[in-house]
């Protein structure tokens with residue numbers, strides 16, 4: 030089981046996303062991990078090969094002024110041509126968004142929408158946010174604790190990505206215009 034991590038953090042390896050990825054790789058030795066720090070890696074045929082070879086993908090990003098990281102946005106802009114391609118259609122995609130306190134859930138929902146529209150498969154319980162405010166809240170025992178996302182939930186995402194690879198479906202794609210999407214259309 031090979032999962033490719035796409036780290037969309039603006040801080041690459043050195044940030045909170047990087048730290049979380051390190052911890053996940055230590056705890057989930059059952060997975061063959063591959064990692065691409067988008068802050069350092071442009072979309073290329075070798076990244077496409079990694080995406081193609083992966084059984085599933087896990088995308089992480091911080092929240093930056095209510096948006097996902099610019100390295101991830103750059104990937105989406107450069108990899109637009111992936112939409113509907115057989116290399117990605119039906120490939121399970123998990124998403125984890127870090128933040129201090131606000132904005133992460135709307136990023137999560139929008140990102141899942143983008144990935145689904147491109148053709149990735151969004152399995153149930155495959156997206157979460159994790160916040161500094163949630164981390165602080167979890168330090169005090171309280172009856173609402175189960176309602177906060179916690180770091181263990183990331184393992185559930187990994188489990189659901191694994192499960193989603195077990196019953197492959199021959200998904201269909203609608204036709205995609207691959208020639209004109211960058212052309213001027215305004216008259």
Ligand SMILES: Cc1cc2nc3c(=O)[nH]c(=O)nc-3n(C[C@H](O)[C@H](O)[C@H](O)COP(=O)(O)O)c2cc1C
Nearest residue numbers: 038044045046091092093094095127128129130131
């Ligand atoms: C430029 C910048 C903007 C940020 N904007 C937000 C924000 O809008 N909402 C929020 O809750 N946290 C915000 N944060 C906090 C980060 O989302 C949070 O620290 C996250 O873990 C960053 O991940 P990273 O260390 O991998 O970059 C911001 C941080 C930076 C550096």
